[in-house]
Amino acid sequence: MKTLKTKVAIIGSGPAGLILGQLLHNQGIDNVVIDNKSQDYILGRIRAGVLEQSTVDIIRELGISERMEREGLVHNGFTMIWGDDYQRQRIPFTELTGGKVMMVYGQTELTKDLLAARNACDALSFYDAEDVTPHDFYSESPRVSFTHQGEAYQLECDYIAGCDGFHGVSRQSVPEQEMTVYENAYPFGWLGVLADVPPVSDEVVYQHHQDGYVLCSMRSSTRSRYYLQVSLDEKLEDWSVDRFWTELKRRLPDDLAEKVVTGPALEMSIAPLRSFVCEPIRFGNLFLLGDAAHIVPPTGAKGLNLAASDAKQLSDGLLQFYNQGHSEGLDQYSSKALERIWKAERFSWWMTSLFHKLDDSAFRQKMQLSEIHYLAHSKAGQTTIAENFVGLD
Ligand code: FAD
Numbered sequence: 001m002k003t004l005k006t007k008v009a010i011i012g013s014g015p016a017g018l019i020l021g022q023l024l025h026n027q028g029i030d031n032v033v034i035d036n037k038s039q040d041y042i043l044g045r046i047r048a049g050v051l052e053q054s055t056v057d058i059i060r061e062l063g064i065s066e067r068m069e070r071e072g073l074v075h076n077g078f079t080m081i082w083g084d085d086y087q088r089q090r091i092p093f094t095e096l097t098g099g100k101v102m103m104v105y106g107q108t109e110l111t112k113d114l115l116a117a118r119n120a121c122d123a124l125s126f127y128d129a130e131d132v133t134p135h136d137f138y139s140e141s142p143r144v145s146f147t148h149q150g151e152a153y154q155l156e157c158d159y160i161a162g163c164d165g166f167h168g169v170s171r172q173s174v175p176e177q178e179m180t181v182y183e184n185a186y187p188f189g190w191l192g193v194l195a196d197v198p199p200v201s202d203e204v205v206y207q208h209h210q211d212g213y214v215l216c217s218m219r220s221s222t223r224s225r226y227y228l229q230v231s232l233d234e235k236l237e238d239w240s241v242d243r244f245w246t247e248l249k250r251r252l253p254d255d256l257a258e259k260v261v262t263g264p265a266l267e268m269s270i271a272p273l274r275s276f277v278c279e280p281i282r283f284g285n286l287f288l289l290g291d292a293a294h295i296v297p298p299t300g301a302k303g304l305n306l307a308a309s310d311a312k313q314l315s316d317g318l319l320q321f322y323n324q325g326h327s328e329g330l331d332q333y334s335s336k337a338l339e340r341i342w343k344a345e346r347f348s349w350w351m352t353s354l355f356h357k358l359d360d361s362a363f364r365q366k367m368q369l370s371e372i373h374y375l376a377h378s379k380a381g382q383t384t385i386a387e388n389f390v391g392l393d
Pocket residue numbers: 011012013014015016017034035036037042047048049050051107132163164165166167168169170190192271289290291292298300301302303304305306307
């Protein structure tokens with residue numbers, strides 16, 4: 001058994017773990033990242049695409065924004081479409097929020113930049129680790145055990161950061177009676193296609209359609225990302241990419257349908273939608289970050305951005321502790337992060353409830369259309385959407 005020591009053991013090498021690791025490393029705070037998958041596997045995951053201003057600022061602070069500045073697409077608005085007559089309204093979020101922008105830059109690309117920075121510095125990381133387990137986090141000497149390339153390791157540390165996503169081991173290691181879980185499952189999912197075809201619009205489009213929500217997004221001027229609301233009973237194997245393009249064009253208004261360029265799918269998947277929060281998100285010397293602590297449905301594009309904000313907040317608390325010797329930031333991590341998390345949970349739940357086909361009730365659909373119409377034509381309504389979309393301070 002090999003014993004190692006570090007200040008912060010980070011379980012999980014997604015955006016939350018890598019951002020936290022790099023923020024700490026840049027300030028000279030020793031940390032070790034442990035993931036149970038390989039770097040290639042991690043880079044193959046296709047997920048988020050839209051970064052809030054605050055996430056962009058964190059990437060800049062990390063000094064790894066060069067490719068994002070060059071290849072990312074700065075967005076100042078998005079379009080909402082609704083109703084049988086395909087009404088539409090652009091929400092000029094930059095104008096409505098005193099200049100805040102969104103950056104379209106794929107999570108895959110961001111992860112590539114974060115991994116490159118981690119690999120280029122002398123910080124220790126373990127990939128393809130097995131049996132990763134946090135221990136003794138209610139004591140002053142927490143540790144993480146794992147096996148790597150057949151060798152057993154004990155990593156002794158001051159703090160453990162659980163950044164291992166919704167299905168990870170960190171949250172599951174906490175005794176059930178120590179947390180309260182708030183959860184809402186939705187009876188539908190998102191069927192997503194990534195394809196090397198020019199996007200139908202140069203800004204993101206959210207469409208309410210009587211047969212289910214449509215989202216037109218992108219990764220670049222030559223790579224599109226589309227999503228269709230589907231029932232949870234749908235099986236991926238029943239969806240050819242041709243069937244996807246036909247259904248997408250059927251739901252979109254004619255002028256956009258005509259602009260859809262079809263092509264082979266680089267990736268096609270069905271993601272279930274879920275709202276989930278566990279409270280608190282600190283257990284002794286174990287902190288939970290990102291999807292390990294909370295999940296939002298993707299309508300509103302908040303998940304990755306929340307993970308980045310958690311990492312920034314915990315890193316600030318740890319810097320305060322190691323550099324100034326007081327633990328105020330760490331003590332407030334859970335309550336302060338949860339305030340922000342619940343606001344994003346509310347917005348994501350609300351946007352999901354507003355734009356998706358919830359059931360067969362014609363009345364509920366009328367209520368949705370009326371609410372969208374009201375929001376679209378009210379400056380206050382537009383501002384509410386805009387300030388939540390770009391991210392609340
Ligand atoms: P993850 O990315 O899940 O990383 C967790 C890491 O922990 C992984 O590398 C995993 O291998 C590792 N791990 C898991 N278990 C263990 C273990 N037992 N031991 C060690 N390591 C472990 N968010 C946005 O902000 N904007 C968007 O536009 C957006 N769009 C989305 C679209 C879709 C279709 C989906 C599915 C999600 C979207 N999200 C979006 C959400 C976003 O992708 C997630 O919120 C984000 O990945 C969370 O990052 P994380 O680091 O917390 O977790």
